[in-house]
Amino acid sequence: MDILARNNVTVRGPEGAQPMVFAHGFGCDQSMWRHVAPGFADRYRVVTFDFVGGGGSDPAAYDADKYASLDGYRQDVLDVVRALDLRDVVLVGHSVAAMVGAMATIAEPDRFASLVMVGPSARYIDDEGYVGGFAREDIDELLESLASNYLGWSAAMAPAIVGNPDRPELGHELTEAFCRMDPDVARRFAEATFLSDNREDLPRVPVPTLVLQCREDVIAPMEVGEYVAEQVPDSTFVALEATGHCPQLSSPELTSDAIGAWLEGRVAA
């Protein structure tokens, strides 16, 4: 199977440079990194991709059983890294992909040099002695919300997105698939994401890790990010002056600077 086509892999930047792989979270696709990833392509071999089921990935490759848990998504990361035979990889994961990235570094420590977790959460649902920020009912409600929102999407959103005269810079091929997902795929991804519990993985992350935390992140609140940073052995916690769950969109410069500074050793661990 052609992994590069399956995961709609894009590679930029100088050949032979250290690889930097960006993984998107639940909701959209690799275009989430459009304001951040290109900025690293002058000195890194920048790889972006779509998880199977999202964006421009191959719909035929979707396997409901495989992607019912985050293991399937971890496998996607490893598949991409192996297909390009990358080593010494800087892996940048947003939201659930931060945790998927952690799982990937644990599975194949030899391929990864460091991990950047943007807005991570090890578990979204509150547990005894642990605040995740959500109750089980909240997640059920999200699933309902997804069903309601995806109802009209498959048909209605595509023309709305493509025919957007205000932002002509949006690439046609990006917008067409942007945030679009088969409702069943979205539901399964949401379940895999928001019902996951990766707390036991954190102490096993074998590489230096940067935890980037936003202020006022309703999905991964401050204490959740702090918990991740506490549990990952070799970690650096940086609170960004950015709001919301997607700093790579709301504050791309801050996000890029924070990642760049850490990679270049300008932030003390």
Add this chain to the structure above:
Amino acid sequence: MLRVNATFLRWTARPLEAVVGRRLVDLLTPGGRIFHETHYAPMLRMQGSVHEIAVDLRCGDGSRLSVLLNATLTRDEHGAEREVLVAVFDATERRRYEQQLLRAHDEARAAEARAMTLARTLQQTLVPPVPPRVRGLTLAATYRPSGDGSQVGGDFYDVFPTGPDEQVVVLGDVSGKGVDAAVVTSLVRNTVRALAVLHHRPSSLLAELNDIVGFHETDRFCTVVILRMRREPDGAWRVVVAAGGHPPPLLLRPGSAPVEVDVNGPLVGILSDQEYTETELRLAPGEVLVLYTDGVTEARREGELFGEERLRATVGRLGAADVPGLVDGLRDEVVTYQDGVTHDDIAIVAVSAAPDDEPGPDLETG
């Protein structure tokens, strides 16, 4: 939120000061907040606008209001984000209707799954669960429903004893598909069993079956081939063959090409008072009789039939030595010929006299 209108305050049952200065996401339900952060906000930033985002607002009185949001992000001349204009639509009725639609959709899916299970279960009653094991007889059978198996097909087969060292093998095809075809299939299969007690001769069994199916209230008819087999002391089987509108069985003798058994008769269940003929043959150890339905010969590839010639060639190539291999190989060949998408069900039964030295299992079939 910088500014809101009076309608928004009335809908959300909140005073102005409880709204202005807070973020829209704060007024959403937890599930809506996740959706806001994973879909709404990224899309708004990337596209500059979003349409018809379905969320619930938490109102000051504790109730919830289902709304649709249209939002546009405005930017200043340098491209910096300035403000987001949000139009809120009360979607209470619409959401209720959507939920009914979703429920109906889920129910339809569940019903489809139940129908599929029902079809499979029903189908399983029309063929033996596993090919029966009969002393002195090597027997292999396969059944494959057409398409995705969501409909009960009309093909059936059966093998049952009528006495010590006496077996009846029957294979047939009821016209049509679905439940009423299954009713007739079941009728035919059970009637053959009952008639086998009364009629020693397959030809007279078929004649009476013809009348019974003809009198049945459905307008279904069927094709049937029937073997009455008796084991001889030397291990060979004496076989009497009769058929009604059915492709004749193939007889494969080692070292020669397969030949059709010369037997045929009228379709079963159309005209009353039909006469059927029969042919008798001896099936020596190592020789194979292959019974099949027209799902084999009438399989199509770009309009071209699989056909009898290809069937004989395939059976000849697969050979008599491995009876289960012959049946499975033939089925696979026919399925592959149609690129895996079968339009008719396929039933194949092959019988062979087991060699004398083969310790056949001593159980009778049921």
